[in-house]
Ligand SMILES: [Zn+2]
């Protein structure tokens with residue numbers, strides 16, 4: 001059953017780097033990615049361990065049963081990815097409430113700063129998370145959201 005263990009661990013690692021990397025890196029700054037990735041990786045490692053244990057437990061099963069168990073494991077992975085993405089988005093949004101992003105160089109820093117520590121440019125008054133507050137109904141959407149989850153208004157946070 002080694003192949004299954006490798007597939008599960010590899011799948012989680014790939015899903016992690018694809019999901020965290022692409023989605024969050026595009027939407028928010030490097031600092032958010034750095035803050036989110038260790039927690040998400042820890043979570044993914046724990047999930048991989050429990051899936052590996054489940055795979056070990058079914059290693060003695062017949063082929064037919066093993067196939068059913070693989071399907072169950074795959075379904076579990078899909079649920080795990082959904083949970084991981086949701087947890088990462090919520091965490092990124094919380095972190096972003098204390099972050100500003102430099103409009104000149106893209107560097108992220110804490111919200112108490114007025115000038116970019118990397119290039120000295122004047123920073124905006126608003127935090128990264130503020131760009132995902134709906135201008136129409138006021139809902140704080142998760143960072144990276146394109147349209148308000150409550151009313152559908154286009155959000156200013158993601159550049160075209
Ligand atoms: Zn800068």
Ligand SMILES: [Zn+2]
Pocket residue numbers: 134135136137138139148149150151152153
């Ligand atoms: Zn709205």
